[in-house]
Amino acid sequence: MPGVRSVEPLQHRFAYVGADLQDLYGVRPLSIGSAGRLQDAWFSGGTAGRLMRQLAAHPDSVLVSAETVHDFQLNPGDLIRLRLQDGRTKRYRTVPFHYAGVAKEFPTAPTDSFLVANAAYVAKATGSDAVGTFLIQTNGAGPGTVAQRVRKVVGTGAQVTDVDHQRRIVGSNLTAVELSGLTRVELAFALVLAAASAGLALALGLHERRRAFAIAGALGAHARQLGGFVWAESAFVTVGGLLLGALSAAALSAMLDRAGAKVEEGPVGRQGGRRKAGSSVYVRDPDGNLLEFIIYS
Numbered sequence: 001m002p003g004v005r006s007v008e009p010l011q012h013r014f015a016y017v018g019a020d021l022q023d024l025y026g027v028r029p030l031s032i033g034s035a036g037r038l039q040d041a042w043f044s045g046g047t048a049g050r051l052m053r054q055l056a057a058h059p060d061s062v063l064v065s066a067e068t069v070h071d072f073q074l075n076p077g078d079l080i081r082l083r084l085q086d087g088r089t090k091r092y093r094t095v096p097f098h099y100a101g102v103a104k105e106f107p108t109a110p111t112d113s114f115l116v117a118n119a120a121y122v123a124k125a126t127g128s129d130a131v132g133t134f135l136i137q138t139n140g141a142g143p144g145t146v147a148q149r150v151r152k153v154v155g156t157g158a159q160v161t162d163v164d165h166q167r168r169i170v171g172s173n174l175t176a177v178e179l180s181g182l183t184r185v186e187l188a189f190a191l192v193l194a195a196a197s198a199g200l201a202l203a204l205g206l207h208e209r210r211r212a213f214a215i216a217g218a219l220g221a222h223a224r225q226l227g228g229f230v231w232a233e234s235a236f237v238t239v240g241g242l243l244l245g246a247l248s249a250a251a252l253s254a255m256l257d258r259a260g261a262k263v264e265e266g267p268v269g270r271q272g273g274r275r276k277a278g279s280s281v282y283v284r285d286p287d288g289n290l291l292e293f294i295i296y297s
Contacts, residue, residue, distance in 0.1 A: 001149055003141030008035035010108065011119050012132030016083035016092065017068055023110060024084070026119030029055040035135035036107065041265040041282045041290065045076065045101030054100050059121035061100035065113035074099045082115070087128025095125040105290060108133055194241065201237050 011026030029052040032038065038048035044066065045051065055061050062080060074080070078099045083092040103109075103116045123129035138146050143162035151160045267279045278296040 001146075001153070003138050003146040003149065004136055005139035006034040006137045008032060008135040008137070009119070009131040010035075010133040010135055011122055011130070012108075013084060013122065013126070015095075015115055017064070017080070017113075017115070018072075020068075020113065022065075022068075023114040024082070024122070025106060025109060025114065025116050026122040027052075027055070027116060028119050029053065035137050039105070039265060039282070042105035043101055043103055051101045055116075055118045058098065058100070059118040060097050061118065062097040063101050063103040063116040064099060065115075066102050066104065067113050069099070069102060076100065084122070084126050087126045087130065093126075095122075107135055197241070198234070198237060 008028070008031060010032075011024075013024040013026065014021055015024040016022075032052060033049075038052070040047045042048060043051050043063070046054070051063060055063075062082070064074070064080070068074070072078075072080075076099060080097045080099055081094050082097055084095050085091070086093050097117065103114065106114065106116055109116075119129075136146065136150065147160050147162035154160065265282045267281050269277060269279060278294045280292050280294045283291045283293065
């Protein structure tokens with residue numbers, strides 16, 4: 001189909017974790033990346049690539065939510081017995097898995113607890129390789145345009161949604177804030193303030209040292225020597241300001257960490273809702289929601 005680069009199947013099942021019914025997503029670990037880059041910030045216990053390779057090497061591995069890890073006090077490698085519906089008998093049966101890491105976010109997944117496992121292992125354990133969702137990666141064509149083409153092919157037998165449409169109508173725990181205008185104002189203000197401060201400090205220094213310079217000149221000091229003294233003082237003020245700024249930034253970062261707003265990833269290149277490239281920083285708020293701050297190029 002024109003505009004389609006790749007299509008990736010995604011199983012969607014339900015599994016009981018104890019008495020809690022959760023969504024389970026079966027993936028092909030070595031090819032799921034073709035549907036879109038998996039972000040390291042979506043996972044804990046390893047990078048996205050490492051955890052996908054672990055699912056491929058150990059098919060009985062499973063990624064769970066942080067809440068499940070806390071509730072059951074799980075450690076890497078611990079046995080987890082999930083109850084999945086058998087594709088033939090429709091009865092729930094116990095399937096053994098081993099805890100490999102934490103999944104915080106995943107394509108099409110809900111914002112609460114869910115599971116990510118190896119699709120081949122899930123199909124073998126349940127006797128069904130049925131696929132619930134297909135993730136389509138475009139080759140540069142607009143998602144809305146490709147979605148319209150897919151709808152014409154599948155008709156009303158399947159629900160087709162595109163990323164742009166979902167961003168507009170679905171409230172999620174991923175919030176994008178456009179900060180380019182504010183950033184330009186802040187940078188301009190910082191430059192003006194820095195220049196004014198350096199000029200004021202230099203002017204005050206020269207005024208206070210006029211008598212000292214006059215005495216030094218009378219004692220035989222050359223203009224180059226006096227100028228070197230002034231430039232050395234200017235360099236000291238500049239370096240001191242840079243160091244103070246770095247310390248202030250470190251203090252601000254520590255304050256954000258204490259407040260629970262930790263930077264998960266970034267700055268990294270992203271394509272935002274305006275279909276323009278930008279630089280994004282991902283931060284988690286105290287409630288665990290993932291916030292994206294993007295500055296468009």
